[in-house]
Amino acid sequence: MRKLVVYDTLGFPTPQDFLKFSEGLKGAGCDIYEVGLPPKYAKYDGPVIRRSHQTVSKFGDLSGSLKEAVEVSKVPVVVLTYLEEHLDRLREFLKSLRESKVEGVLFPDLLIDFPDQLEAVVSKVRSEGLKNVIFTAPSVPDSIIKRSGEITDMFLYYGVRPTTGIPIPVDVGALIRRVRNMVRSDLIVGFGLSSESDLRSALRAGADGVAVGTALITELEGRGVTGGLALVRKYREILDGA
């Protein structure tokens, strides 16, 4: 079955609604829940997700919300955050995630800004009882995409655009065909994949699932939890029907 990966920023749109949204995800058809911890510099995020980081910064310490979200969502939770900010205290950081019962962790800047530390970080994540989700992109050379496919634990994340949420014109099918046969792991495709035609080309080209974020944040901003969950259900239908 195709996997639907849903992103939300921790505590967005409000800590209460964040939990309500988390609670409804499984029923709406979400398979994996990606929770974003607001970084100082959201290098690969577009204006919408950056704005969600600002919104939640008003709510103070949200670490308790992470644990609660894991409990209520009842789907595996992957934490998404930039490695740059945790490199100094990586072990403590990973321990805290494990204590919140998080399943895996995704560092979008691991391969790109710290390629030499790939194997070391991957083992450290495992030794703390967490799973790796390696992030790749079209700017990653073939040899490294292959290697990433071998060592990623849950699935390989492939971001088809340079930044989340911005509909830069790309040939989604061509990008996925390039990497599909290089990796045997599950291939989950994300970054600006909100349009139905993009989703369908991704699946046709061999993606095992899709990750959606910006469109949901926009929906949560506008129509709240009900709207957000309705959109999750719509994506589920596309995945099941396409």
Place this chain on the structure above:
Amino acid sequence: MFKTLGVSVAPMELNPRDIVPEFWYNIIPDLPRPLPPPRDPPGADFSRIDLLRDIMPQEVLRQQFTVERFVKIPEEVRDRYLNIGRPTPLLRARKLEEKLRTPARIYFKYEGATPTGSHKINAAIPQAYYAQAEGISAVTTETGAGQWGTAVALAASMFGLKSSVFMVRVSYEQKPMRKTIMNLYGADVYASPTNFTEAGKRALSRDPNHPGSLGIAMSEAVEYALKQRWKYLVGSVLDVVLLYQSVIGLETSTQLEAVGEEPDVLIGCVGGGSNFGGFAFPFLGHGTKARLIAVGPAEVPKFSSGKYEYDYPDEAGLLPMIKMLTLGREYVPPPIYAGGLRYHGVAPSLSLLMQEGRVEWREYEEPEIFEAAKLFSETQGIVPAPESAHAVKAVVDEAMRAKRDGERRTIAFNLSGHGLLDLSNYESMMKRFKS
């Protein structure tokens, strides 16, 4: 991997259509490590990446971000390539070899043979083609020496587009003939900084006699395109430009193969890096063992003094940040210097390969490249562009090294342009460096 003819085909049998490739080559899938992507600055007030959608023709942007090893060249573009005389000649510099008494064999790909006198046309044609196909009426760009501006002016006229070129003021004043050619092709040419963009006004308010820089002219062209709802054509640095320029190296590879040669050393000069990448990267795609040498000016010391970091390609910061070797976006080259290659940064893919040590670099001073230009003119007859004279200087050094080592190395370099419209530069050098 590449469409090649095989060694069995004699040089006489090469037909232009067999040499001009059917696909462009992209190095990114073959790089030794991930290429850091363009990105928005921290706490940005607007998304530069989003703005690209208004700045560039859609298809050019699509090719910038749809990374594939090979990209089909549209038949219409290939036809234009043939029409301007592609493949460009691959010549052997026998008289230079004799003069240097070197055992090395020296070949050069002569990009000066195109109507605009440089390699720049290779990237202008596809961009103008895509712009026209998207219903765009006019395009803008910047130019320093005028080679890129000339290429855009010609490509625009080929496809029935209007063009406006922002030319770095100091060049505008020193190179009236380049302006004449651009006008002849139908382009409007402005001396940058102008007072009809915010970026230009800011520079003029700092210094009313501002000599201009490529970074400022680039910001002006981008700003003007946005204001007029035209599109901006990009002349170097971005991956997509190096992709278009790969015709140089792909042809060279076929041509060398046809004469049974394999290069030991590949040399090119570097402004933003497009002729170097276009020439050398297809060989890397083949898995060449050759040494690669990028050559720049000591007066614009981006290799020796540049930092490898995220910086803006343009002075005003309207374009996304890219990770490159850079002297800083506000860098203004020394005013007296006439050797070209004045851009403040180096293409991200080339920067990465230099950081990795796969591409070596050299920096030469103006008197040295002047001497090399003279030597090349006297032996081979072609007056090289001052930019390309940097490559010539490195070729001479490598030929002498082969002589010291007593080895019959094959040196291939890209003669990126001719210098027939840069004679004022040479005149200035002759006055300053009595030889």
